[in-house]
Amino acid sequence: MDPTTPAFDKTQTDTVTALVKRLLERDALLTPYAPVLERRLSRVLNLEKTLAGPQGRLADIAAEYDYFGLHREQDGWVFREWAPNATAIFLIGETNGWQPSKDFALARIQDNGIWELRLPGNTLSHGQLFRLLVQWEGGQGDRIPSYARRVVQDPHTLIFNAQVWEAPAYEWRHEPPDLSSQPALIYEAHVGMAQQEGQVGTFAAFTEKVLPRIIDSGYNTLQLMAIQEHPYYGSFGYHVSNFFAVSSRFGTPEDLKQLVDTAHGAGLRVIMDIVHSHAVSNEVEGLSRFDGTLHQYFHDGPRGLHTAWDSRCFDYGKEPVLRFLLSNCRFWLEEYRFDGFRFDGITSMLYLDHGLEKAFTGYDDYFNHNVDEEALTYLTLANRVIHQVRPDAITIAEDISGMPGLATPIGAGGIGFDFRLAMGVPDYWVRLVKEYADEAWPMGHLWHELNNRRYDEKSISYAESHDQALVGDQTLMFRMAGAAMYHHMCVDDPDTTVDRAMALHKMMRFITLTTAGHGYQSFMGNEFGHPEWIDFPRPGNAWSYHYARRQWHLADDPGLKYHFLQAFDREMVALVRRFSVLDAPWPYLLYEHNDDKILAFSRAGLVFVFNFHPTRSYTDYAIHAPAGKYIMILNSDDAAFGGHHRLAPDQEHLTLPMPNTKTAHRLFLYLPTRTALVLKADKA
Structure with missing residues (x-):
């Protein structure tokens, strides 16, 4: 059966009808769109049945990471890859001088494009580098395996390769904390730029030096950016090349596990930014043209290219692509014990025009031919898998459009996210600071924006995002204080510009937190008004790491005013926890x-x-x-x-x-x- 065709058996029809009824009970404004909702829900149920089988569980088919890629077995090694257009595939690497040979040739074992190679146990050893040579009609190319769990970059040639990783199994010491009944107080961090020094930070240094600060801050959830391997550091981790590999810039898989384990021991849950909205365009390092076609993982033609982001767009209508992405969700939950995900770029996924430069002004914008219902289906199935594997896991949707039902439970007819980000709030704060004199701030409009959310769905508010900390934008504190931050932040140096900035910084964050729906998020360093911006190494700054760091010493110095802002942030978080304000x-x-x-x-x-x-x-x-x-x-x-x-x-x-x-x-x-x-x- 075509998974996009609504089923006609009475049981499923009754199920769809009941789900739509529950959704309409939560939001009566959806009533005119009931037929569209029925079609979308039928698509989800049909595809789930197709993937999992009538009696199966969707999470059970989302374990392909244990099948594909390189694995040690009792009698040796086995490697599998999906490449339907390939005519030949060879494993090449340090073990065979990087030369293709029949001993390292994969054999096609299924008509749907699955290839396999079995090797004796002593053929590969821990730390060896390898990749694939994929051949197709009319061409060939080196590729990193799609399910590679360890990818490293040569510091001299800058070439990426997969790496055999057979380290001793990490011994977990702590169970994830049960925070399912608590609001999400999220501290967002980027491990690579969390260090004081101008260099790439590591998981180990973060665990030792930064994690204690987060624990002391009172936040109960750590959100980690840039975990999946990405070739360009300056992409902030959002141009992913290897979806199952931990970014090796920051350390080993075991280092990340120790970070998560230590956080769990301190009562923090740990979630990660997961990028399933697009993929890097790189062909050797990434998935683009993996088997010689542009349409293996992605849409063919213009739909497969995200021109604004210079990246590739997944084809969510393909079953192997769905299995790949669903397996990726389960992998991070089980292998690294993450407690959930913030799904990046949801708006880009949901709309064929990616929602760029679009104002969403009414419900018609959510129910037309611009909506990518295949992506909508995938997101629903991803939430199903995540909550089947870890019922206490949390999922957060980064969506600017306000798509109804996004953070409604699947059992109530929704897409199943636990939270949605209130993305309009930080934009409004910037607008107030940039466009209005202080005495002209409109109190009624401010109150409306702080509380402008779907009351039938859980939301997470924030006063400023990590995007505002990047070069080309400014944090709230830096925007308000400007150059005065360089000259007047000593405690014995009164300055009206700094005084205004500090007073408003505290008030803006506090009113955002106390009016938040079910959670609040802050980006590292913003709690103490971190000066300047984030600028990753690039040609325009002579590849400098000077701004790709966090200056923690500023908050530690009692002679500087930064520690005042940090103290207030700690107290406001403690207050909302003490009085269960967000509950x-x-x-x-x-x-x-x-x-x-x-x-x-x-x-x-x-x-x-x-x-x-x-x-x-x-x-x-x-x-x-x-x-x-x-x-x-x-x-x-x-x-x-x-x-x-x-x-x-x-x-x-x-x-x-x-x-x-x-x-x-x-x-x-x-x-x-x-x-x-x-x-x-x-x-x-």
């Missing part, structure tokens, strides 16, 4: 005044008040609040956070009834300019 219902707006630049809201039994005005402090400012006595438990103006210490700690405030009413009450507060404060009801 509580949505924030309830208590008060908004655009001219005064005041926002006040309640959540988790706490009252949050923000005065964004650049020049006005207010005395006895009235804020609506439930009746009772309140104690101030946190304020961003505290001297410990680099503030002006205009509020006495542990202040108590009593509400007063509003005139002519018996139920409404108000708090009267002193609200210093550019200050956020938190009040807790005293129930004693």
Whole structure:
């Protein structure tokens, strides 16, 4: 049966009908699109049945990494590869002088293009380099195996090769922590540029020097970028060449396992950026033209080329491609014990035009011929596999379009992601800083953007992304402080530009965190206002590593103001954990005044008040609040956070009834300019 054709058996039809009904109950605006939803769900169920069989489990077929590639068996080695257009394949390497021969020729064992080579046990040894010579009608080329688990680059020739890796099995010491009931407080990091020195960082150095900082920060989830092997370091890890190989720049597979294991022992879950939205265009290092065709893994013709990213686009309608990608999901969960994934570039996958320069303004944008339903099906199946292998794993969708159902459970008719990123929030903060004078910030619009999410789906908010830290853009702190960061960050050096930047930096991050749906994310170094930008080695900077690092010493120096920002970040994270703020219902707006630049809201039994005005402090400012006595438990103006210490700690405030009413009450507060404060009801 064509997996794209809806099934007609009554059981499956009833299942599809029930799933669509559940989805419509969550979002009635989807009702006009019920036929499209039924078609999409039928496609998913049909393809799952085709892949797994009527009684099978999809995760069971997602273990092809144990079949393809190089494996040690009891009587020797076995190597398998899928290359349907190839006419001959040879393993070449250090063991045979890099010359093709009949002793190292793969044999085609199946008509669907599977090739196999068996070698005696002493033929290959740990550390040897190898690759494939693939021949096809009219040509040939060297290729790195598609399932290679170890790929290394020669530091002199810069050539990549696969490497035989037979190190002793890593002995895991810690089980992954059970954080399934906790919101995701994510600390995003890039291992290679996490070091202080101008060089490529390693897994070992990260485990020793950076991981303790993350543990101390209070975040409960570590998100690692650039784990899959990529030939160009400056791609930030998003131009993947070898999907099953750990980037060897950072160390060995065992080094990564120790990092994950150590994080687990400290109570952190570890997720990785996984890139299934596209692949590098390189042909020797990557999958492009692997068997002599452009359409083995990717779409043929223009659809297979992502011109904006200079990369290749997977053909999600091909069963072998699906098996490859699904197997990749299971591999990272089982081999390295990752606790989930952030799927990169979802918008690019979902739309045939990749969603570039497109404004998504209504539901019609999600239900037309521009939607790639094959990619939509793959993402649903990937979530199915991940949660079958690890029910407690989390999956996060990076989607700017707002596709409905993306973070809805599969059992409720959705695509199955656990979270979606609230990607509009960081863009809005940049827009405010760039386009509006401080006194013109629109409080109502700000409140709308902070809470503009699909309330039937879980979301993760963030104030700024790693993209803003790259050359060509700026972090919030650097954008606001500019050159003053080079001259006025000493604690005994008052400066109005730095003072403004620090006050707003704390407030912007805090209000983003406390209004977040179900999680919050920060990029390493941003918590203390890291200066400058990230610039990977490239010809334009003479291949310098000077900016491809993090200057942790700035936050460690008590004589510099950076440590104030770090201290506040630690306290705000501790507060939301202590009071389970992100587990509580949505924030309830208590008060908004655009001219005064005041926002006040309640959540988790706490009252949050923000005065964004650049020049006005207010005395006895009235804020609506439930009746009772309140104690101030946190304020961003505290001297410990680099503030002006205009509020006495542990202040108590009593509400007063509003005139002519018996139920409404108000708090009267002193609200210093550019200050956020938190009040807790005293129930004693």
